[in-house]
Amino acid sequence: MPQPSPDAPPQRFIDDYLLYLLARASHLISSEFHEQLRRRGISVPVWRVLASLVGSPGETVTGLADVCLLQQPTMTKLLDRMVRDGLVRRMQDARDRRVVRVALTARGEAISAELVQAARQHEADVLARHPEAEAMALKDLLRGIIARQARPRRA
Amino acid sequence: MPQPSPDAPPQRFIDDYLLYLLARASHLISSEFHEQLRRRGISVPVWRVLASLVGSPGETVTGLADVCLLQQPTMTKLLDRMVRDGLVRRMQDARDRRVVRVALTARGEAISAELVQAARQHEADVLARHPEAEAMALKDLLRGIIARQARPRRA
DNA sequence: CCATTGCTTATGAAATTTCATAAATTTCAG
DNA sequence: CTGAAATTTATGAAATTTCATAAGCAATGG
Numbered sequence: 001m002p003q004p005s006p007d008a009p010p011q012r013f014i015d016d017y018l019l020y021l022l023a024r025a026s027h028l029i030s031s032e033f034h035e036q037l038r039r040r041g042i043s044v045p046v047w048r049v050l051a052s053l054v055g056s057p058g059e060t061v062t063g064l065a066d067v068c069l070l071q072q073p074t075m076t077k078l079l080d081r082m083v084r085d086g087l088v089r090r091m092q093d094a095r096d097r098r099v100v101r102v103a104l105t106a107r108g109e110a111i112s113a114e115l116v117q118a119a120r121q122h123e124a125d126v127l128a129r130h131p132e133a134e135a136m137a138l139k140d141l142l143r144g145i146i147a148r149q150a151r152p153r154r155a
Numbered sequence: 156m157p158q159p160s161p162d163a164p165p166q167r168f169i170d171d172y173l174l175y176l177l178a179r180a181s182h183l184i185s186s187e188f189h190e191q192l193r194r195r196g197i198s199v200p201v202w203r204v205l206a207s208l209v210g211s212p213g214e215t216v217t218g219l220a221d222v223c224l225l226q227q228p229t230m231t232k233l234l235d236r237m238v239r240d241g242l243v244r245r246m247q248d249a250r251d252r253r254v255v256r257v258a259l260t261a262r263g264e265a266i267s268a269e270l271v272q273a274a275r276q277h278e279a280d281v282l283a284r285h286p287e288a289e290a291m292a293l294k295d296l297l298r299g300i301i302a303r304q305a306r307p308r309r310a
Numbered sequence: 311c312c313a314t315t316g317c318t319t320a321t322g323a324a325a326t327t328t329c330a331t332a333a334a335t336t337t338c339a340g
Numbered sequence: 341c342t343g344a345a346a347t348t349t350a351t352g353a354a355a356t357t358t359c360a361t362a363a364g365c366a367a368t369g370g
Contacts, residue, residue: 013209013271014222018278018288019185020206021297026177027224028304033174045356051175054168061319067169069182074357076320081356098318098365116168123173130300138296142176145285149183200326216349229327231350236326253335253348 033122042115045070045078050087050104050112051119058091058101087111188277197270200225200233205242205259205267206274213246213256242266 014020037047048068053059059067065075079102082088087108093099104112127136169175185199192202203223208214214222220230234257237243242263248254259267282289 011210012207013274014206015298016294017206017274018281018294018297019181019188019274021294021301022177022181023185023224025297025300025304026174026181028301030174030178043356051169051172052167056167062317069178071358072319073321073359077356080320096318096366100319119168119172119174126173130303138300139171139173139176141287141293142180143170144287145180146176146183148285149180198326217347226328227349228329228351232326235350251336251348255349 029126032126033119036118036122037115040115042111045074046082046087047115049075049078049082049102050108050115053088053102053104053108054112054116057103060093061100061102064102082108184281187281188274191273191277192270195270197266200229201237201242202270204230204233204237204257205263205270208243208257208259208263209267209271212258215248216255216257219257237263 034044037044042050045068048070049064052064052067061075061079062072064070064079065072068075070078079088079090083090086105088102089105091101091103093101189199192199197205200223203225204219207219207222216230216234217227219225219234220227223230225233234243234245238245241260243257244260246256246258248256
């Protein structure tokens with residue numbers, strides 16, 4: 001086994017704490033792409049909404065909040081801004097008048113498509129940078145964790 | 156029920172996107188513990204600072220910001236509140252008068268110790284629930300990614 | 311029906327975070 | 341030594357997020 005921590009002695013609690021390792025790995029890897037978003041003037045929450053709607057149009061506000069890891073009032077206000085900026089539009093649901101469905105505008109589609117392409121390229125770079133077997137296994141592992149975590153009762 | 160497919164044919168871009176899977180897994184698992192924090196009236200950023208100082212006293216403001224995945228001005232203001240609440244104190248560095256070193260107060264130590272215990276318990280529960288995470292040495296995997304990601308030049 | 315309960319989105323005030331920049335040191339080249 | 345550059349923390353205004361709750365609609369039981 002190679003030496004994983006060359007700098008400080010791993011006396012810190014967090015260096016052996018799964019939740020922290022997950023958060024830090026996620027943050028580190030995402031930061032690179034977030035820097036690309038920043039250059040294009042797109043915030044992370046906006047990117048998440050755009051990405052969530054690619055391949056899944058007509059999400060509800062609550063659904064988007066869940067997928068984007070945001071709270072519902074945060075999503076409502078984020079959508080206000082995205083509507084203002086012409087990225088998405090709100091549509092009413094046919095069956096339930098409480099529900100608001102969100103769809104990309106033409107501009108939103110164009111920007112999403114471009115960003116998704118950049119994201120795929122970046123993901124490929126990341127996977128190339130890390131040992132392939134590990135990275136590929138990681139995706140399945142994460143999917144499993146997400147599935148089990150999302151519904152602890154069922155299976 | 157529009158489509159109750161349980162195995163989710165990945166139509167959505169994000170369902171096969173590594174950065175999203177990492178973020179979602181991290182968020183889902185952490186949310187459970189964050190709920191515990193919430194009941195105790197401790198915010199996530201405060202918890203991160205407390206946890207960061209356990210086993211690593213005298214961190215600098217910038218160092219804490221990095222470890223806690225926050226920006227430096229955010230950390231400065233977070234520390235203002237934590238000092239106000241008697242959780243940490245600022246100390247000056249012996250060699251460099253620009254540097255502010257942060258240490259836990261007695262109260263901060265007590266709360267940290269309690270929370271770290273709860274965190275360890277929760278981590279054990281999570282690992283018990285996700286046996287394959289343990290089997291695959293997820294922690295080592297993440298540590299490897301963090302190490303490689305942190306310094307892309309070295310290896 | 312009607313009342314009750316639950317679900318979905320919106321809103322307002324307060325708290326937090328961000329962005330840009332200032333202020334105070336330290337470091338370094340010459 | 342001196343001035344420029346780099347580093348570290350703090351600050352202020354603006355933007356965003358959060359918390360609690362309101363408002364509207366749907367579903368349910370009696």
